[in-house]
Amino acid sequence: MSTGAGTGRATARTKVLVTGAGSGIGEGIAMVLAERGWQVAVNDIDGDAAARVANRLGGVSVPGDVGADPAGIVNRAATLLGGLDALVNNAGIHRRAPLASVTPEQLDDVYRVNLRAVVLASQAALAHFAVHGSGSIVNLSSIAAVTPQMDVGMYTAAKAGVSAFTQQASVEWGALGVRVNAVAPGMTRTAMAEAVYADPVLHERRRGMVPVGRIGTPRDIGTAVAFLLSTDASYVSGQTLVVDGGFTQTLIGLLPHPGAASS
Numbered sequence: 001m002s003t004g005a006g007t008g009r010a011t012a013r014t015k016v017l018v019t020g021a022g023s024g025i026g027e028g029i030a031m032v033l034a035e036r037g038w039q040v041a042v043n044d045i046d047g048d049a050a051a052r053v054a055n056r057l058g059g060v061s062v063p064g065d066v067g068a069d070p071a072g073i074v075n076r077a078a079t080l081l082g083g084l085d086a087l088v089n090n091a092g093i094h095r096r097a098p099l100a101s102v103t104p105e106q107l108d109d110v111y112r113v114n115l116r117a118v119v120l121a122s123q124a125a126l127a128h129f130a131v132h133g134s135g136s137i138v139n140l141s142s143i144a145a146v147t148p149q150m151d152v153g154m155y156t157a158a159k160a161g162v163s164a165f166t167q168q169a170s171v172e173w174g175a176l177g178v179r180v181n182a183v184a185p186g187m188t189r190t191a192m193a194e195a196v197y198a199d200p201v202l203h204e205r206r207r208g209m210v211p212v213g214r215i216g217t218p219r220d221i222g223t224a225v226a227f228l229l230s231t232d233a234s235y236v237s238g239q240t241l242v243v244d245g246g247f248t249q250t251l252i253g254l255l256p257h258p259g260a261a262s263s
């Protein structure tokens with residue numbers, strides 16, 4: 001089988017669906033994969049955005065809500081591409097609210113898109129991977145899965161669920177030739193967080209907290225996803241790769257120490 005789960009710098013054209021790829025991190029992932037020879041199906045709930053990105057990278061557009069019809073989106077992508085070798089479950093949403101007052105609707109919205117769709121789309125992809133006897137899945141988790149922040153409702157729990165699902169699926173689907181991994185982005189400049197980064201003062205303060213000295217870009221996440229989908233990662237499964245410029249390693253450094261400035 002020549003296609004396998006694809007190569008990072010592919011010589012053979014391989015076929016991948018990226019959900020929520022009409023903008024932000026998903027668009028960055030789709031662009032990097034296209035540059036490396038993948039045939040890309042671009043899904044987004046915003047059909048115009050999906051079409052724009054698909055046109056730009058020479059892929060196919062699969063508009064639709066992964067919260068409503070994840071299996072249908074996977075099957076349409078496979079039909080349009082003529083098969084499927086890999087799936088990137090990227091689409092994700094926030095419903096910001098204090099945990100004490102988060103509504104059942106907010107819980108359901110976040111669960112449906114951020115976790116339920118990941119499981120159901122992955123299940124649907126298995127049937128297409130079975131044609132070759134191999135496949136690869138990358139799910140978008142978050143540093144929030146292990147480092148909670150205030151007032152994000154169900155988001156933290158759903159992303160922890162994504163990482164746990166990644167581990168579980170790697171165990172159950174390895175024998176099918178399917179690797180399952182996750183990427184946990186840190187601070188990445190997209191529409192999801194633009195209210196923060198549009199403020200130059202906040203941007204600078206956050207940038208200064210990242211050891212590598214900058215806020216992440218969608219391409220930073222795209223290259224990590226491309227690695228996990230590639231044959232370079234053919235013995236990597238069940239892992240969540242944190243891509244945050246070292247930010248989550250800085251916690252103990254934030255503690256006051258003797259001799260440190262008091263402010």
Ligand SMILES: NC(=O)c1ccc[n+]([C@@H]2O[C@H](COP(=O)([O-])OP(=O)(O)OC[C@H]3O[C@@H](n4cnc5c(N)ncnc54)[C@H](O)[C@@H]3O)[C@@H](O)[C@H]2O)c1
Nearest residue numbers: 020023024025044045065066091092142185188190191192
């Ligand atoms: N930006 C960050 O700092 C950051 C950090 C950690 C994790 N993440 C995760 O990375 C992923 C992408 O985040 P982003 O920052 O690019 O978000 P974004 O809000 O900027 O873009 C999300 C894209 O997904 C699409 N989308 C939303 N709901 C959808 C649905 N139901 N079906 C199909 N498409 C849908 C949107 O239209 C949009 O194009 C998400 O899973 C997010 O939780 C982001």
